[in-house]
Amino acid sequence: SPSLCCRGSVKRGKMPEEEKTRQCKEEEEQQQKEEEQEGLIEFYGSYQELFQFFCSNTTIHGAIRLVCSKKNKMKTAFWSVLFFLTFGLMYWQFGILYREYFSYPVNLNLNLNSDRLTFPAVTLCTLNPYRYSAIRKKLDELDQITHQTLLDLYDYNMSLARSDWATPSTRKRSSRSLLHHVQRHPLRRQKRDNLVNLPENSPSVDKNDWKIGFVLCSENKDCFHQVYSSGVDAVREWYSFHYINILAQMPDAKALDESDFENFIYACRFNEATCDKANYTHFHHPLYGNCYTFNDNSSSLWTSSLPGINNGLSLVVRTEQNDFIPLLSTVTGARVMVHDQNEPAFMDDGGFNVRPGIETSISMRKEMTVRLGGTYSDCTEDGSDVPVQNLYSSRYTEQVCIRSCFQLNMVARCGCAYYFYPLPAGAEYCDYTKHMAWGYCYYKLLAEFKADVLGCFHKCRKPCKMTEYQLSAGYSRWPSAVSEDWVFYMLSQQNKYNITSKRNGVAKVNIFFEEWNYKTSGESPAFTVVTLLSQLGNQWSLWFGSSVLSVMELAELILDFIAITFLLALRWFRSRQQLSPPGPPPNTHDNAAFQDEVPGLSAPHRFTVEAVVTTLPSYNSLEPRRLSRDGEVGHE
Numbered sequence: 001s002p003s004l005c006c007r008g009s010v011k012r013g014k015m016p017e018e019e020k021t022r023q024c025k026e027e028e029e030q031q032q033k034e035e036e037q038e039g040l041i042e043f044y045g046s047y048q049e050l051f052q053f054f055c056s057n058t059t060i061h062g063a064i065r066l067v068c069s070k071k072n073k074m075k076t077a078f079w080s081v082l083f084f085l086t087f088g089l090m091y092w093q094f095g096i097l098y099r100e101y102f103s104y105p106v107n108l109n110l111n112l113n114s115d116r117l118t119f120p121a122v123t124l125c126t127l128n129p130y131r132y133s134a135i136r137k138k139l140d141e142l143d144q145i146t147h148q149t150l151l152d153l154y155d156y157n158m159s160l161a162r163s164d165w166a167t168p169s170t171r172k173r174s175s176r177s178l179l180h181h182v183q184r185h186p187l188r189r190q191k192r193d194n195l196v197n198l199p200e201n202s203p204s205v206d207k208n209d210w211k212i213g214f215v216l217c218s219e220n221k222d223c224f225h226q227v228y229s230s231g232v233d234a235v236r237e238w239y240s241f242h243y244i245n246i247l248a249q250m251p252d253a254k255a256l257d258e259s260d261f262e263n264f265i266y267a268c269r270f271n272e273a274t275c276d277k278a279n280y281t282h283f284h285h286p287l288y289g290n291c292y293t294f295n296d297n298s299s300s301l302w303t304s305s306l307p308g309i310n311n312g313l314s315l316v317v318r319t320e321q322n323d324f325i326p327l328l329s330t331v332t333g334a335r336v337m338v339h340d341q342n343e344p345a346f347m348d349d350g351g352f353n354v355r356p357g358i359e360t361s362i363s364m365r366k367e368m369t370v371r372l373g374g375t376y377s378d379c380t381e382d383g384s385d386v387p388v389q390n391l392y393s394s395r396y397t398e399q400v401c402i403r404s405c406f407q408l409n410m411v412a413r414c415g416c417a418y419y420f421y422p423l424p425a426g427a428e429y430c431d432y433t434k435h436m437a438w439g440y441c442y443y444k445l446l447a448e449f450k451a452d453v454l455g456c457f458h459k460c461r462k463p464c465k466m467t468e469y470q471l472s473a474g475y476s477r478w479p480s481a482v483s484e485d486w487v488f489y490m491l492s493q494q495n496k497y498n499i500t501s502k503r504n505g506v507a508k509v510n511i512f513f514e515e516w517n518y519k520t521s522g523e524s525p526a527f528t529v530v531t532l533l534s535q536l537g538n539q540w541s542l543w544f545g546s547s548v549l550s551v552m553e554l555a556e557l558i559l560d561f562i563a564i565t566f567l568l569a570l571r572w573f574r575s576r577q578q579l580s581p582p583g584p585p586p587n588t589h590d591n592a593a594f595q596d597e598v599p600g601l602s603a604p605h606r607f608t609v610e611a612v613v614t615t616l617p618s619y620n621s622l623e624p625r626r627l628s629r630d631g632e633v634g635h636e
Contacts, residue, residue, distance in 0.1 A: 010259050011593075023473045024374075026296075040046075046564075047561070047564065050557070050560055050564060054553070054557050055471065058101060058553050058554075058557075059547070059549065059550045059553065060544050060546050060550050060553065060554070061084065061544050061545045061546065062082065062083050062086070062544070064080065064619070068446060080477050081243070086543050087542065087543075088512050089546055090539055090540065090542075090544070091541040091627075093117075093539045093543075094536060094539060097532060097534075097535050097539070099533075100356055100506070100527055100570055101527045101532045102460070104375045104376045104517040104525070104527070105525075105526040105527055106372055106376055106377070106523040106524065106525060106526055107523065107524045107525070107526045108187070108521060108523060109521070109523070109524055110224065110519060110520070110521055110524045111519070111520040111522065112515050112517055112518075112519055112520075113290070113517065113518055113519075113520055114517050115516065115518075116303055116305065116516070117303070117304050117366060117513055117516065117518060118301050118302070118303065118304075119168075119270070119295050119301065119303060119304050119312070119313070119513075120295070120339060120340055120341070120364070120366075120409050121293055121295050121337050121338070121339050121341050121343070122293070122313055122337070122338055122343075122511055123291055123292070123293045123295045123336070123337045123339065123345035123347070123351070124291065124292050124294070124315065124334055124335070124509070125263055125288035125290065125292075125335040125336075125347055125351070126288070126289040126290050126291075126335055127288055127289060127319075127329060127331055127334055127335050127353065128289040128290075128329060129243075129286065129288070129289050129325045129328045129329050130285060134250060135247065135250065136180060138246045138249075139243075139325065141178045141179070142178060142182075142239070142242055142246065142558070143244065143327070145157070145178065145182050145372075146235070146239055146327055149186075149187050153187065153188075154231070155190055156426075156496065160329060163599055167547065168385065178242075178246075181242075181245070181432045181433070182242060182435060183217060184217070184432070184436070184608065185214050185215060185241065185242075185310070185432075185439060186214060186215055186234070186236075187212065187213075187214045187234065187238045188212070188213065188214065188225075188417075188434070189211065189212045194308060197213075203585060208356075209416060210409065211227045211228065211229060211234075212227070212228060212231045212235075213225045213226045213227035213228055213234055213490075214232040214234070214237075214238045214241070215225055216439045216440040217437065217441055217570035218440045219436065219437045222440070223438070223440075224444075227295075233328070233506060235327065236327065236328065236330070238443065239327040239328060240287070240328060243286070243325075243328060243438060244286065244419045244430075245288060245430075245431040245432050245433075246431075247419055248419045248429035248430060248431035249431050257431055257518045262317060263364070264290065264292075264317060264318050265292065265315055265316070265317055265318075266316040266317065266318060266491060266494075266506070267315065267316035268314075268315055268316075269311070269313070269315070270294075270295075270302055270312070270313045270314075271302065271304065271305060271311050272310065274458075275294070279294055279295065279297070279302075279542070280292045280293060280296070281293045281296050281297075282296045285347060286419065286420060287328065288327070288347050288530075289329075290401065291345065291347070293345060294313060295341070296311075296342075297340060299617070300543050301341065303329045304512070304513050306512060307512065307513045307515045307516055308512060308513075309361060309510050309512050310314055310512075311512060312510060312511050312512025312513065312514075313405060313509075313510070314508070314509070314510050314511075315507070315508070315509045316506060316507075316508050317334050317354070317464065317504060317507055317508075318505060318506060319332055319333045319334055319354070319356040319504065320332075320503060320504070320505040323608055324417055331334045331353060331356050332356055332504065333356050334350045334353070334354045334356075334507060334509070335347055335352070335353050336351060336352065336354055336360075336362075336509060337350050337351035337352075337513075338362070338364060338469050338471060339469075339512065340467045340469075341395055341398075342394050342395050342541075343394055343395065344394050344397075344399075344400065346399055346403075346573060349399060352473075353507055354507050355507060355613075356474050356504040356505065356506065356507050357477065357478065357504055357506070357507065358477065358507055358508075358511050359474070359475070359476050359477070359478035359508040359509075359510070360473055360474075360507070360510070361473065361474045361475075361476075361510040361512075362471050362472070362473045362511045362512075363471070363473075363513070364469045364470070364471055364511065364512065364513050364514060364515040365469070365470040365513075365514055365515070365518065366467070366468075366469055366470075366513070366518035366519075367467075367468050367470060367518065367519045367520075367521065368465070368467050368468075368519070368520045368521070369464070369466045369467075369468070369520075369521045370464065370521070370522040371435065371462070371463050371465070371523050371525065372463050372464070372523045372524070372525065373464045376523065376525065377464075377523070378461050378462075379461055379462050379463060379464040380461045380462075380463060380464065381463070381464050382395070382396055382463075383395075383396025383401065383463070386401055386459060386461060387459055387501060388401050388456070388459050388460060389404060389408060390404055390406045391403075391407055391421065391422040391423075391424060392404065392422055393422075396463055397463060398460050398461070398463065400463050401456075401459070402437070402456050402457065402460050403421050403456065403462035404421070404422075405456035405459060405460060406418070406421070406445075406449050406454070406456060407421040407422065407424065407456050408424060408432075409449070409456075410442065410445060411424055411427045412429065412611065413441060413445055414435065414438050414441035414442060414445065415435060415438075416428055416429060416430035416431075416434070416435045416438055417429050417430060419554065420441065421534060427463075428532045428535070430442070431510055448628075462595070472514075475526060478506075478508045482598070489586040491506065491586065526556055545603075567588055575587050
């Protein structure tokens with residue numbers, strides 16, 4: 001210590017008083033400088049010292065006021081409240097920014113592009129469910145049963161074009177085969193208020209008070225009535241149900257492939273060039289008949305060189321219903337749909353009808369939509385991450401997924417597949433010769449599907465990239481009154497057109513791009529990491545006028561606070577250990593010897609006495625010994 005140092009200097013020799021005082025001060029200043037020398041890591045002695053140093057040296061605005069006004073308690077309290085209130089408001093704004101960032105908002109970018117456009121695929125159907133030769137006999141039986149059913153329910157005698165339908169041999173076959181299954185699903189009329197069957201032969205009852213439907217039963221004889229408010233809808237649905245069963249009994253679907261392209265499409269031109277068989281593919285639809293898809297070959301796609309009606313697809317089609325099924329198709333004309341390549345044509349969803357005797361001009365505008373995937377939207381790139389197997393041989397679309405989902409549930413629930421959709425591996429189509437209760441299961445499942453009980457609408461997500469075509473149609477009479485004679489004459493010479501009702505037998509369709517421009521709707525992240533940091537920096541500068549280095553100062557304060565807390569806890573823990581009672585002395589032999597010399601003293605007192613009882617030196621040797629000890633202390 002400094003006092004020992006001064007005493008040591010006095011004992012070494014006789015020095016002047018001023019010299020001794022000066023030397024002691026120099027030694028004290030040197031020792032203080034060594035103690036105040038900064039180490040590699042600086043720790044503060046208390047929390048007060050830490051916060052006082054921070055408030056005095058930080059670049060955060062307002063913190064210095066906490067130190068400068070410490071003698072005025074009112075100002076200190078005011079600036080403390082203001083400082084922490086500002087911190088709270090700033091971090092409240094930080095919370096809003098973080099919440100907006102993790103909501104992953106997007107910006108919608110609209111771009112107008114101009115380029116040569118690839119012509120889309122166009123599907124055209126006859127709207128004429130054909131009476132195919134492979135199933136003609138069973139359809140004759142079904143028509144005869146329907147004729148008798150309408151006669152019993154409505155006293156309507158349906159005219160039959162075929163005279164052999166009502167022959168005894170046909171009736172005999174009907175009673176043996178199809179009639180048995182039809183009787184299990186009869187068409188009935190029912191009360192509007194309560195589902196009571198109408199007694200037979202009750203012409204006095206007002207027919208407007210009844211609904212019509214057919215009965216479906218499960219294998220456990222649990223039945224329900226599929227009821228319709230319109231008799232037309234009920235008859236068509238009932239007839240379609242039996243028609244699907246007839247189609248499902250065909251072992252080979254190719255037996256229904258009776259395409260007659262030349263008798264349906266009289267003329268086909270694209271971009272002033274004639275179409276050929278390489279430009280279309282054919283498929284059969286149970287309700288829309290023969291369908292032809294143009295420009296579906298990905299190897300040689302059409303490209304529109306110019307917009308306008310003369311640079312698109314032009315078709316002259318036959319709309320007469322030859323050998324049609326009147327109970328299945330109640331409209332005349334054709335059905336057309338525009339869709340992208342490698343996408344199935346769902347005629348129920350996006351198609352529209354073409355009227356006979358009318359020229360329909362359809363102008364198109366192409367629109368592309370590109371969505372951000374991942375955390376920004378619930379879209380899928382190719383459907384590989386969708387928990388539904390794609391049953392179609394095409395790329396993923398939302399409608400493809402929804403129909404595949406229903407078909408898979410149909411197979412799992414009913415044990416067979418619905419005829420309108422593709423057949424899963426290892427399954428077979430439903431018909432009541434093998435699956436007697438499939439109709440009951442199907443309509444129950446269809447109700448759950450529409451209510452989204454099956455979860456198909458939730459599982460099937462939108463694709464991240466979509467191409468759509470916005471259509472607008474115009475209509476005009478074709479051919480005109482002054483030109484119809486020579487037009488029909490040319491058709492009769494080239495295409496053997498011999499229809500009695502000429503105007504209702506043909507129609508013309510023009511499909512073209514309205515303009516070269518097409519719109520692209522894309523998404524981009526509205527809140528990126530850079531944007532987040534920029535917004536956080538703006539809020540920090542607004543409330544404290546600081547920079548990134550000020551944030552580092554605040555981080556340093558937090559780390560120092562944690563370090564001081566750790567050191568204080570460690571010091572408290574050690575002090576608790578030192579206050580605990582000591583164990584037995586390590587050297588028992590010396591204690592025993594000392595007990596012989598000084599009996600009656602306890603062990604702790606013996607250590608104290610041993611430190612005092614020593615051989616005293618002579619008077620002459622005392623001063624040098626003290627000088628020596630003081631010199632050692634000063635050296636220390």
